[in-house]
Amino acid sequence: MRKLFLLLFLAFTTSFTQNLKLQINLAGEWLFKTGDDLKWASPEIDDSKWTKLKVPATFESQGFENYDGFVWYRLHFDVPSNLMTQELILLLGKIDDADETYLNGVKIGETGKFPPERKTEWTTLRAYEIPKGLLKTKNNVLAVRVCDFGFDGGIHKGPIGIILKKDFKLVMKENIKPHRSINSLVSSNGFGAIIYSAEKHQLVAFYEHIYKITSDKKTTQNLIYDANFIVELNGQKYDLSEIPEDEIGYINGTGIISASYKKLGVQVFYFMTYQANAPVMVAICRVNKKYKQSKIYFRANTLYGPISSEDQISNVIDFQQMKLKRAIRTKSVKRSDGSGGEIEKRVFISTPIDGQNEEFRKLMENENILNDEIKFWEKFKREHPFKLTKKEKELFNQSIAILKMAQCREIGNPYGQILASLPPGEWTYTWVRDGFYAINALIELGYFNEAKSALEFMLKAKTGFYKKFIHKDGKDYGVKRDYKITVCKYYGDGVEESDHNEDGPNIELDGFGLFLQAFANYVEKSGDVDFAVTYWDTLTTKIADVIIASRDELGVIRAESGPWERHLPGKHYAYTTIAGIKGLKSIAKLAGILKDKTAEKFYNSFADSMLSAFLKHFVDENYVIKGTLEARSETDHEYFDASVVEAINFGIIPPNDKIAINTIEAIKKNLKIKNRFGFFRVNNGDWYDRQEWVFIDLRVTVAMNKVGLKKEAQKILKWITEQSNLNFNLIAELYDELNSDYQGQYPMVGFGAGAYILALIEIK
DSSP: OOOOOBOOOOSOOOOHHHHOOEEEEOOEEEEEEESOOGGGGSTTSOOTTSEEEEESSOSGGGTOTTOOEEEEEEEEEOOOGGGTTSOEEEEEEEEESEEEEEETTEEEEEESBOTTTOBOOTTSEEEEEEOTTOOOSSOEEEEEEEEEOSSSOEEEEEEEEEEEHHHHHHHHHHTTSOOOOOOEEEEEOSSOEEEEETTTTEEEEEESSSSSBOTTOOBOOBOEEEEEEEEEETTEEEEGGGSOOSEEEEBTTSSOEEEEETTTTEEEEEEEOTTSSSOEEEEEEEEOSOOSEEEEEEEEEETTEEEETTSSSTTOOOSSSOSSEEEEEEEEEEOTTSOEEEEEEEEEEEOOOTTOHHHHHHHHHOTTHHHHHHHHHHHHOOOOSSOOOHHHHHHHHHHHHHHHHTBOOOSSTTTTOBOSBOTTSSOOSEEHHHHHHHHHHHHHTTOHHHHHHHHHHHHHSBOOTTSSOBOTTSOBOSOOSOOOSOSSEEOTTSBEEOOOBTTBOOOOOHHHHHHHHHHHHHHHHHOOHHHHHHHHHHHIIIIIHHHHHTBOTTSSBOSBOTTTTOOTTOBOBHHHHHHHHHHHHHHHHHHHHTTOHHHHHHHHHHHHHHHHHHHHHHBOTTSOBOSBSSOOSTTSTTSSBGGGGHHHHTTSSOTTSHHHHHHHHHHHHHHBOTTSSOBOSBTTOOHHHHSEEHHHHHHHHHHHHHHTOHHHHHHHHHHHHHHHHTTTTOOOSEEOTTTOOEESOSSBIIIIIIHHHHHHHHHO
16 A cells, blocks of 8 residues: 555644643632622622532532523732732633623623624633732632523633733743644545544544535534444453544545554544445544454444444344444454454444445455545546645645535435535535535636536525515515525525524525536636526526616615625625625626627626726725725724625725735735734624634735735745644635634635645646
8 A cells, every 4th residue: 555644643732721831720719699780899898608619610510500691700819919010800611691700899891782782702712901909918809700691601711710821921922833623524425424533532523515504494413422433452452432542633635534553553533435326424444463363343332222242143134123334344363372352343324325235245345445535535536736835744744635525425415515624514505605616626726527516506496485575674685586596595395594693684695606616717727608598598688687676876786695694684795795896807807708708898898987986985995995885994793894805805996906905915014913813803892803814814825825815825825834734634714813723623625624725736
């Protein structure tokens, strides 16, 4: 077998909390009371009859189930005299949902917003500077007013205590270095997916589909809760779920998860195999070291009960009795000195699918299944025409594998869709916006079949449910004409879905322009003109004409939910009009390829008209592109929106234009995270807005490179590359604003793997 290049990961992770040198640890027993009275901030009140509660922990878990609303925490504590002259920070960990914090009756900090504004900050670390002279050596009183908006609440996660300001700043600085903060790896074959936990050292999920839910609200089930091998070596059993891996990661550029236990001489592989057109998992355990006696066991807890390699005589298949098919194959050796035993066990698990029994039977007989899987990935991999560093190449290769694993292979309506994230990420839906970046990455690398399938999934999907939508304000926010591209995302079975909440649905209009751009790019790069001819009527009447009809009296795309999915009534988003302009330019270019001069002229004229309106209304007096028309001043929410760089990236604003240069500078000034490489997505946003957005980092990097800021672009790209390298070469949705840990969902596909590949192509 050829040499395998496995990216190695040490089986440890440095905890942000462990790095903090607390001078006073305030975790433990606190006083607690439901209700709300600002008098409770005073150090003078009698709190002797308050309930005692553990901090950090949710109050629901300590006898206050189903309580939502205001609560107060109080703590009495002393301070050593040597700290009285020091600059100190109070850390209160993470509080669900909002808080005001008082020390000796003085408010020293607040995070989130109380009703009626109700702004949650449940994942934000509370770090409040303690004013000099406020502390006493004896009987300090800390009072924390908390409002929980629903579900769990309270001071739920540490660290809790007092730290020197200089130590806190040092830890913050250290945590901008690349580091590992995730423990899950996913493998998919486009039918199903498995998740391996490097924290629990075992499989923790087997999903029968890669998407989350279908239009009939049927949620994809996790069929295996936990599964792992146990090895018996010279009479002693070793449960591998109890032993940290020495090395854990992917065979680079594949969906094959490899875990190595060097001291034992044992190696384990888990993968969903592309050798089958069904959700088939393969688990292989090999004993590479010579033992007098060796035996390998496999056990799993499933939705239908436990299964084990010892349930029946080895090598027996049970197709009928179990709702999960499984097969076991064992390879043994007997040496001349009498030593030997089992040196390999192959386990195959699948959901029963009509007509797949014979395929499953052939698969389990293949002793070279691992080598064949590696060959599949080698054949699929594309050689890049640009020079990459070793670290970039590792992430580039794994990003190609992520794009492949995120595309559904189920025959019928689900076929071809590309998810926004794979499990364990929650965004296992298909969004047009995320898909746009994934599809374009595939096109640029020459994966034309995959790109075409993704485009055709959207063209064949069932849409049109929001032609009319009367909002609670009495206005119709619907598309107002027949349309083909979803206004938000798709269920797994190819039906439009729009993420309803109490404010109504998301109606996003950027997808029409983005789709046309991707479609035109595919036709131009692949030469598949027949594809354009086949769908020309749909492309014009149900996509391009929708963009034209969506303009308002200003000549730009009307108020809608935008790229960040703000529920109705929405705003005028620059990104949506940018996408619309580029979409009309793209359909005009397609018309030219088809020699339809009338259509070419028609769509170009509307694109030019929209561009003029865009420049008039979205570009401010400083030649900076605003995020929304509704933002009047620079302090207004979403005045600065990093997604506007697509005006530069899509070629709408020339990179040497004053608008391009000033917009990049404004984003650097107003959205760059202090002492960090990356960016928020918008100004003055909530917790989600305020994290470092990896997708935004990548798109800003492309724009920076275009306007000539090549060294700055390289630094950001290097940061994302090295951070991802240490996290199994999986790209995050977000990095925590304080410690750079992975936040949000992962692995991201269009907003992750696709955007990274496009950035490499641009910069390299």
